Amino acid sequence: MRIGVSLPNVGLDHGKEMVLSVAEAADRLGFDSVWAAHHVTLPYERTSQYPYQHSGTEVAMSPGMQWLDPLVTLSMCVGTTDRVRLGTSVLVLPYRNPVNLAAEAAALDVLSDGRFVLGVGAGWMKEEFRALGIDPAERGARTDEHIALLRTLWTQDPASFDGRFASCDGIVLATTPRTEGGPPIWVGGNTDPGLRRALRLGDGWHGFEVYPDQMPDVNERLARIGDEVGRDPAELDLSVVRGLIPPGREEESFIPERRMLGGSAAAIVEELGSYAEHGVEDVVIQVSLLAPLVPEALEWVAAEVLPQLPR
Numbered sequence: 057m058r059i060g061v062s063l064p065n066v067g068l069d070h071g072k073e074m075v076l077s078v079a080e081a082a083d084r085l086g087f088d089s090v091w092a093a094h095h096v097t098l099p100y101e102r103t104s105q106y107p108y109q110h111s112g113t114e115v116a117m118s119p120g121m122q123w124l125d126p127l128v129t130l131s132m133c134v135g136t137t138d139r140v141r142l143g144t145s146v147l148v149l150p151y152r153n154p155v156n157l158a159a160e161a162a163a164l165d166v167l168s169d170g171r172f173v174l175g176v177g178a179g180w181m182k183e184e185f186r187a188l189g190i191d192p193a194e195r196g197a198r199t200d201e202h203i204a205l206l207r208t209l210w211t212q213d214p215a216s217f218d219g220r221f222a223s224c225d226g227i228v229l230a231t232t233p234r235t236e237g238g239p240p241i242w243v244g245g246n247t248d249p250g251l252r253r254a255l256r257l258g259d260g261w262h263g264f265e266v267y268p269d270q271m272p273d274v275n276e277r278l279a280r281i282g283d284e285v286g287r288d289p290a291e292l293d294l295s296v297v298r299g300l301i302p303p304g305r306e307e308e309s310f311i312p313e314r315r316m317l318g319g320s321a322a323a324i325v326e327e328l329g330s331y332a333e334h335g336v337e338d339v340v341i342q343v344s345l346l347a348p349l350v351p352e353a354l355e356w357v358a359a360e361v362l363p364q365l366p367r
């Protein structure tokens with residue numbers, strides 16, 4: 057099992073020093089990866105339903121909450137880390153021009169010596185799509201096409217593609233990825249469409265706030281959809297994102313309503329072990345503390361939790 061860490065690129069008190077302190081701590085303490093989340097706009101009036109109501113994390117969608125762009129954030133972290141993978145958790149793919157994104161992701165892949173993972177999702181906030189001039193009804197189709205175009209640009213020379221939303225003919229991407237075939241693509245989304253997209257087009261599946269007791273259902277759906285699309289789910293890297301609070305810090309939680317990994321080191325180890333039993337290879341923890349407190353919490357996780365996990 058590999059344990060990653062969410063960077064504090066979302067919050068009220070973040071900045072260069074706080075983001076880098078978490079990335080550097082994760083790199084030094086033996087965590088596997090660091091991840092950055094993505095939103096562009098936050099409407100004051102929203103009718104779109106937050107798809108992860110059960111998690112207690114909707115406060116992050118409040119206007120005034122700061123979201124640092126994930127690619128910019130990870131670019132800064134490339135130069136101050138040597139070992140950890142760097143990923144987006146997740147980039148809303150329809151928001152980006154896919155040709156530009158192909159070059160940006162390739163550059164991150166080169167500069168990180170192959171450590172970049174492109175986590176993508178179709179998005180959910182209709183108001184955000186409209187602010188960007190994109191029809192939210194097209195988000196699934198755009199996501200599928202953009203993934204196909206990214207892979208075309210990363211693997212073909214010259215590259216040609218004739219799609220509904222983007223086309224190119226006889227071009228070569230200005231940045232060649234270091235990783236053969238381009239950076240791995242992990243597809244987010246807990247619904248059947250998200251699982252289907254991961255099986256059809258992804259290298260991995262990236263679930264948000266999926267709990268161990270929900271993994272049997274996820275695996276059953278992966279098996280059913282895998283049969284439909286002709287792909288073995290065992291070919292996917294399975295990953296989930298979970299909040300974590302160290303024992304004794306519950307009153308300092310940034311999102312106190314959230315269902316956390318916590319209670320004690322033994323309880324955290326047991327719950328993480330439950331994920332491993334269901335085939336989850338990566339758990340990305342979001343330490344639910346204000347950003348300046350996160351490095352100290354990672355020290356505790358590295359000392360009390362990581363040594364007890366199968367590595």
